[in-house]
Amino acid sequence: MEKVMVVPTELLEAHLTSKAFITENIPRIMDIIRKNHLYVSREYAEYAAEYKQIIPYAVLMSKAGYFLTKRLKKQTEKRLHGMYSIGLGGHINPQEELLDDVIIAGMRRELCEEVGLKDFQVSDCIGIINDHAADVSNYHIGLVYPLTVNENIQVRETSKMTGRWASQEEVDSRFDEMESWSKIAWENKVFF
Numbered sequence: 001m002e003k004v005m006v007v008p009t010e011l012l013e014a015h016l017t018s019k020a021f022i023t024e025n026i027p028r029i030m031d032i033i034r035k036n037h038l039y040v041s042r043e044y045a046e047y048a049a050e051y052k053q054i055i056p057y058a059v060l061m062s063k064a065g066y067f068l069t070k071r072l073k074k075q076t077e078k079r080l081h082g083m084y085s086i087g088l089g090g091h092i093n094p095q096e097e098l099l100d101d102v103i104i105a106g107m108r109r110e111l112c113e114e115v116g117l118k119d120f121q122v123s124d125c126i127g128i129i130n131d132h133a134a135d136v137s138n139y140h141i142g143l144v145y146p147l148t149v150n151e152n153i154q155v156r157e158t159s160k161m162t163g164r165w166a167s168q169e170e171v172d173s174r175f176d177e178m179e180s181w182s183k184i185a186w187e188n189k190v191f192f
Helices: 026-036 094-098 102-115 135-139 168-173 180-187
Strands: 003-008 038-041 051-062 065-071 087-089 127-129 140-148 161-166
Touching: 003 026, 026 102, 026 127, 051 102, 051 135, 051 180, 065 168, 087 102, 087 140, 087 180, 094 102, 127 180, 140 180
Parallel strands: 051 140
Antiparallel strands: 003 038, 003 051, 051 065, 051 087, 065 161, 127 140
């Protein structure tokens, strides 16, 4: 049974405004996450309003543009099948707890699993996605990290997603087909 990082919703509520993309009080929110997280079964967390699942959400950029993925039917989260995304990432598991920064460790593991990215310079979290427009988002918050990386990456989990570098114009043209988090991040790209 997979366990995932969560934080009690009540501890975050005062900082999670009605805005879908939060740029205020990020250091304070990150401090709350680091000091108050725990791990519960993913199956339970996916529909537990008393918790917010913490998801590092990396937007990969290079001279070639933005790394654009499309979620396939074998991906775990059925509510996102067939949608495009400019963000990569996923749940944080207990094994990351032993490393220096549990959030960054979780992001590193996910990026290595998804696109083979092992070596990258970590940026600061530039925004928090707190979306209530899609059902899946009611139980998660996304920590947005823009990462400038080498273009030599490719999707490793080919049964779960496709991916390639895309220009800003192409990402714009796929906007209506994007998952809600990607739409929110793209609408706020002035921050990255």
